[in-house]
Structure formats: C-alpha cells, structure tokens
Amino acid sequence: MTNATLPQPAPPSATNGWSAWDAFLVSLSETGFMQSSWWADFRVEAGYGNFGVVLRNRGAILGGAVVLTYEYAPGHCFYYIPEGPVLPAGERAASEVFATVLEAIEDRRRTDPRTVSHLRIEPRWQSLPDFVQGFRAVPAFKDCFMEPRDTLCIDLRPPEPAILAQMKPKGRYNIGVARRHGVVVIEDNSRRGLASFLRIYQATARRQGLEPKPRAYFEGLTRKLAALGQGTVFFAEHRGRRIAAAVVVYLGSRATYFFGGSLAASRELMAPYLLHFEIMMRAKAMGCEWYDLWGVAPPGEPDHAWQNISVFKRKFGGVEVRLVPTLDLVYDRVAYDRYGTCG
Template identity: 30%
Template sequence: MPEVTLSAWNQFIAEHPDAHLLQMGEWGELKNDFGWKPVRLLLDRETGAQILFRRLPLGLTLGYMPKPVDSGRLMVDNESFWREVDSICKKNHAIFLKIETDTWEETFQPSNLQAFKLSPHNIQPPRTITIDIKDSEETILARMKPKCRYNIRLAEKKGITVRSWDDIPAFHEMMTVTGGRDNFGVHSKEYYQRAYELFHPKGTCELLVAEFEGKPLASLMVFSNAKRAWYVYGASNDQERNRMPTYLLQWEAIRWAKARGCDEYDLWGVPDENEETLEANFETRHDGLWGVYRFKRGFGGQLKRAAQAVDRVYNPLLYWAYVKYIGNRE
C-alpha cells in the first residue's frame, strides 16, 4: 500500500533535507487535531506527499497538498504518482485536490498542466520575503535597511532582552491583541500549544519573547527543517513600542535559525503585489498584510512569489459551487 505510517513518513522527510515545514509529519499531526486528516503517500525513496483532507458536509472532503517534496519533478510526468493520489482522493470523497508547489513562480513549468486547473485561491500567502543567512552576522546586518539595523541596536540600548519562552497562554493573549490591532485571524490557545508540543521537543521550533525589565512585549514562534527556517507566528502588545522590541526579537530568531545551520529564513507572507507597487504604497496602506510589509522589508531579504496553486478536480459541479460560494470567503 502506498499509504504509510507517521514514522515511515518521518524517515522519508529525514532523507529530504529540503522538505518544507508543511510536509513535516508534525505539521500533519497538528492539522489532524484541528479538522484535517493527514494521509502520507510514499511510492519510493524519492516520491511521496503528505495530503490533508478537510471534512465537508455529506461525507465529502477537500484535499490539500501543501509544498510537496521535489515539487518540480512531481508536477512534470509522474503518472504512477498521480494515479495513487487520485485513488486516495477518491477514497476520501474529495471534491478536488489543491496543490501548492514548493517552487517559485518563475521556475514552475509543469508539462502536464492540462490535468489541473489553475486555482483562483491560494491557502498560504503566495508572496514572501526570504533572507539569505549563509553569511556572517555582520554581512546579514549590512544587507538590512539602515533604519532596521538602527532599530535592532536601539532595542539593545533601551534594555530589551530576548529569551526562549514556553508561556503559551501569554503568547496567545498577545496574539489576540495583535490580531485585533492588525485585523488578522488568530488560532486558539490549544492550537499554539499543540504546535509547540509537537515541534519543540525535536528542536525544530522555538518560542522567543522580547522583554523589558521582565515584562513581555513581543513574541514569535519560529520553525526550521534542515537548511530552511520560517517565521510563522508573531505578536506584540501595545506597551513600550518605542523600544523597538520586535526588531531585536526578529534578529534573534534569525540568529537561532543560523545557529541551527539554516541557509534561508522565510518571513512568511507579504501583500501579493509586485515590488514597485509595494514600495510605492507601504507607507500609506495598513490593511491586511500591508501592516507587516514595512517591518519585514527592512531585514534585507528578497521578494519572491510562490507558483500559483493548482486544483485537480474530481467533481466538477461541486467544485464550481465551492469556488463560487465558499472559496471566496476563505
């Protein structure tokens, strides 16, 4: 059977150091506790994917394959792989399967796109900023915008300290404040707790907090796998903001990733606009992800866009209804 256990899947991921966070077994287990069913498909030592199924009414599901390993090869000609995928999706009564490849827009060239529909919706933010952290800390700092570099040093001078933390209830409370201020959705306290419990014991996640005189001001949860790291969740309250705690906090997260041997640090999400539009509007717009672009741009990374999601459709009528009436509200 191509479906494999969690332990077999983790062994596969261990042999693929470029695997994305969303393909890690722990991510599947996290989503399993919050409405998704993970299924791991493994054909051989080079070919596999973790698929998540979300329950819909009437016993139906939607399938989601986020950032599969070796995405470029899978999306070319791999008939045996897609036959197994189709079989698993039909077994789980999926209306369709959404695939977000682990490739950048300019390099995504599938030869069999006729088997898919270009999706009108992404689940993950398609555009992001990645920072090359292979070089020395001095070089990384030198690539930053002067104001960002200044704010990091200012935070240190103004008494901000950063340390590891494990107070998930306080982190969740801070996330709630940030979500209300910046108008974005926040997971439950149990979600963050479960993420921490799954990843932290393996050394692939750290919760960091920035404090002033022992008072928490900002916090973030950073994840890593082999050569890559991701800034996924971050929050700050409304206290002592003039001390720039978020800048030093982000710098210490970058240092944490670098110490673990990572080469790339992904800031995970900015507005889906080209660089010219972003630079022309970031000082006046604060809605959606615009509120974080001004902050993230300062760290000297490269703006990138992931390849657009594609959908593999199994029930065309229900797929049409989903896209029209449900997908637009996601």
C-alpha cells in the first residue's frame, strides 16, 4: 500500500526537502509543532540530531515522523518522536503506517555507529491502539526528555461571547478586572522583548521553585518563530510596565501557549487573564480553532507540582485532554538502564 521514504538527515526547514511534510502537518487537526521541520532544526542547537521517515502513496503523504536523536553518553543515544508519529485516520491504515515507520527506524538503527538504547514516542493519541505492542509506559517526567501528557484546550470556533460564557465565573471576572485597571496586551519579538520575557519568566520560575531554561534557548526559539511567522511573544502591560508574558506557537488550526509567567508584585491587576484571553482572540482572528494551554496537573492529583498553574488555566474553561503516556521501545536493556542514570 505504501512506499516508505528511506530515513535521511532532515534538512533545515528553509529547504524544500521538508516543505511538503510541514504542509501535511498544517492540514491535520491533531498534530503538534514538535513534528515540524523547524522544531527539529531548532533542537540542533541543543545537541540533537534528526532524521525523517515519510510514507507516501502515489505521491500523497500518508504519515511518518521527524525523529530526534540525542547522545546522552559517549557512543550511546536514543531516538525520540515528540508529538508523533503522525498516522492516518482508520485503524488499518494507521497500523500499516506505524509498522512501516518502525521498520524504517530499525533500518536506521542497524547502521547507527552508536548504541541506540530505545525509541521514545509521544503521539497525540487519547487511547492506545491495539497495534502498538512492545512499548512500555513511562511515568510522567521521569526524566527531562518528556513533554506534558495532560493538557487543556480552548475551542476558539464559537463566537467571542460563547467563549467567555464557557469560562469559570472567576476567569471572566478577572478579565474584567484587568481591563478596568487599564492593562493592555502587545506583541514584541525584538531584543527588548526577549529581555522583558526573560525577566518575567525567570522571576516566575524562581517563585515556583523550577529550574529555568537558559537564555540561549529562548534566543534561538524566538528568533526562529519570528523568522518563520510560526509564533510570537505577548506581553500584558500596565502603565508601560510589562508584568506578564507568553510565548505562543502556531501550527495549522492550533495555537499553543508554550512558556510564560507573571510578576507577583502585580498580582492584583489580574493581567495574565486578559493576556491569555487576548491571545485567544488574536489566534481566532488568524483562523486558529484551538488554544492549547500546554500542560495541566492530572485531575485528582492535588499535590502535583503544576497544581497552582493548573487552577489558573482551568478558569478559562475548555476541554481536558489526557494523552497516552510517553512510550519507550527498548532496544538494548543494558544501555537503557544506563540512560536511566543520565536523564
């Protein structure tokens, strides 16, 4: 049924080699930006390699994966498919594409001079298909090479009054509080914008006891987003002072809140509520259908590290989305155990 394109190093997003793949992703409703070629290109700056598997039928893309590679110890690496693999609808077609993707990755592994401990996948599936066999579920954030599996998505297709109406009363009220205080929302992808974002983000991370990502990460990310038109940095300002911020990524019909924060000293202004509502309205005007708040504490876990931020996010209403766990296919047990001491 299908012909698999042999795994090859994925070219930078600016080349034509992956333009068809990126266009394919944009056409789908259930995919994520971490399967885009620009994301793979961006992660090269953090030491990741990459290759791609694309399956076609009569020239039309059916599915595939952008696969990241990471060397966690000399001569030892693992393969990682964030927000993928991307499969067609229909269990039979999905099963065939999935099997072919795994075969292509296995062919790549056999020629890799390094020891490949495992393949990690994080597909945007809400239930595990029967054809996925041999993988083990990994507890959430067991190591640093994982993304959230519980999230909250706001449907942007209804009119603005309906989006407001489905929010929690306190969420709607706090949007009004911010407006009455004169809070305004702007975009700024400049160097000044980066400096403002880092000031707010780092203060928030310290307050929450989290390890912030380095400046270089955001320099590369915001530069890439601005150059490709795939995202932007938003700020809530009060009397010219920036007091809340958000990095937002766009892919097809989805806008994703990726990173952000707010200043505790300005808490009474409720700026983050207006910030995110304005982001939603601007994303809606661009044609986005969903606003993904990118990670919440699972229901029924009051002691979860994300509980406080999740209480905030849930005031916007939306649909709770619980994705299948991170899944590992172990190739080499000894190397996998070694990986476990490095993550």
